[in-house]
Amino acid sequence: xxxxxxxxxxxxxxxxxxxxxxxxxxxxxxxxxxxxxxxxxxxxxxxxxxxxxxxxxxxxxxxxxxxxxxxxxxxxxxxxxxxxxxxxxxxxxxxxxxxxxxxxxxxxx
Amino acid sequence: xxxxxxxxxxxxxxxxxxxxxxxxxxxxxxxxxxxxxxxxxxxxxxxxxxxxxxxxxxxxxxxxxxxxxxxxxxxxxxxxxxxxxxxxxxxxxxxxxxxxxxxxxxxxxxxxxxxxxxxxxxxxxxxxxxxxxxxxxxxxxxxxxxxxxxxxxxxxxxxxxxxxxxxxxxxxxxxxxxxxxxxxxxxxxxxxxxxxxxxxxxxxxxxxxxxxxxxxxxxxxx
Numbered sequence: 427x428x429x430x431x432x433x434x435x436x437x438x439x440x441x442x443x444x445x446x447x448x449x450x451x452x453x454x455x456x457x458x459x460x461x462x463x464x465x466x467x468x469x470x471x472x473x474x475x476x477x478x479x480x481x482x483x484x485x486x487x488x489x490x491x492x493x494x495x496x497x498x499x500x501x502x503x504x505x506x507x508x509x510x511x512x513x514x515x516x517x518x519x520x521x522x523x524x525x526x527x528x529x530x531x532x533x534x535x
Numbered sequence: 536x537x538x539x540x541x542x543x544x545x546x547x548x549x550x551x552x553x554x555x556x557x558x559x560x561x562x563x564x565x566x567x568x569x570x571x572x573x574x575x576x577x578x579x580x581x582x583x584x585x586x587x588x589x590x591x592x593x594x595x596x597x598x599x600x601x602x603x604x605x606x607x608x609x610x611x612x613x614x615x616x617x618x619x620x621x622x623x624x625x626x627x628x629x630x631x632x633x634x635x636x637x638x639x640x641x642x643x644x645x646x647x648x649x650x651x652x653x654x655x656x657x658x659x660x661x662x663x664x665x666x667x668x669x670x671x672x673x674x675x676x677x678x679x680x681x682x683x684x685x686x687x688x689x690x691x692x693x694x695x696x697x698x699x700x701x702x703x704x705x706x707x708x709x710x711x712x713x714x715x716x717x718x719x720x721x722x723x724x725x726x727x728x729x730x731x732x733x734x735x736x737x738x739x740x741x742x743x744x745x746x747x748x749x750x751x752x753x754x755x756x757x
Contacts, residue, residue: 453637457702479640487702490641516625516632516706 452515459475460484460535461524470523487518497521497532508532556733583687586651589644590690593637598633621719624712631708635701638694645698648691653686 454471460480469476472488473495479486488514499506509532511519522533609628611620637644662668667681 488641516628
C-alpha cells in the first residue's frame with residue numbers, strides 16, 4: 427500500500443472517530459415507575475427502546491439523549507402512547523404511570 | 536440532607552459494589568475450565584467472567600468519581616454566593632450523572648449482569664438434570680453453580696441499590712440547584728425592584744426640580 431494512501435486511511439479513520447465523539451451529544455436520565463397492578467403482558471417502550479427491566483421490576487432508570495421522549499405501552503400487540511416528556515442534560519426526570527378512572531396516566535416530575 | 540451526606544450514602548452502596556469481588560470467581564473460572572476439559576468441547580463464552588471484569592472497572596471509575604463528588608459537595612457547602620453555588624451544583628450534577636451512567640439499566644454493566652445471571656441460571660438447571668457426571672461430581676458442580684448464581688444475584692442487586700442511590704442523589708442535587716436558581720431569580724427581581732425604585736425617586740426629584748423651576752418662571756404679561 428502506498429504511504430500516501432495509508433495516511434489517507436488513517437486520517438479518514440481518525441476523522442470518523444472524532445466525528446463519532448461529536449455526535450455523542452448530551453445525555454440525561456429517565457426513571458420510569460409503574461404504580462399499578464398490571465398484567466404480565468403489559469410491556470413499556472421509551473421512544474422505541476424496550477424497557478425490559480420493567481418485566482420483573484416496577485422501576486427502571488435509563489440513560490437517554492436529551493430531548494423529547496415518548497413512553498408507550500405495548501398490550502395485546504397494540505401500542506398505546508402514554509405520555510411525552512423532556513430529558514435534559516445531566517438531569518433525571520421521573521415518570522410514574524398509574525391508573526385513574528380506569529385509564530393510565532403519567533405523572534412527570 | 537447535605538450534599539456531603541448524600542455522597543457518603545452513595546459511597547456506602549459503592550463500597551457494596553466494590554465488594555462484589557466475586558469471592559467465588561476464581562472457583563467459578565476453574566470450574567468452567569474443568570468443565571471444558573471434561574467435555575473436550577470449545578470453551579463457551581463466560582459472561583460471569585466478563586461481568587467480573589466490568590465490575591472491577593466500575594469499581595475503579597466510580598471510586599474516582601465519588602472522590603470528585605465528595606470534593607464538589609464540600610466546596611458547595613462552603614459557598615455563600617448563589618451564582619458560584621449554582622455553577623458548582625451544575626458540576627456536581629455532571630459528576631453524579633457520570634456515576635449514574637455506569638449503573639443505568641441500559642448501561643453495559645447492567646446488561647452484562649443480566650447476561651451473567653442468565654448464564655448462571657442455565658448452568659444450574661443443566662446440572663440439576665445432568666446424567667453425564669457421577670452423582671458426587673454432579674452435586675459438587677451444582678453446589679458451585681448455585682453459589683455463583685446467588686453471588687451474581689447479590690452483585691446485580693448491589694448495582695440496583697447503587698442505581699437507586701445515584702438517581703436519588705441526582706434528584707436531590709438538581710432540586711437544590713433549582714431552588715438556588717429560584718433564589719437567584721428572587722435576588723435579581725429584588726435588584727430590579729431597587730433600580731426601578733431608585734429610578735422612580737430620581738424621576739420624582741427631577742419632577743420636583745422642574746416644578747420649582749416652572750414656578751419661578753413669570754409669564755411675560757402678568
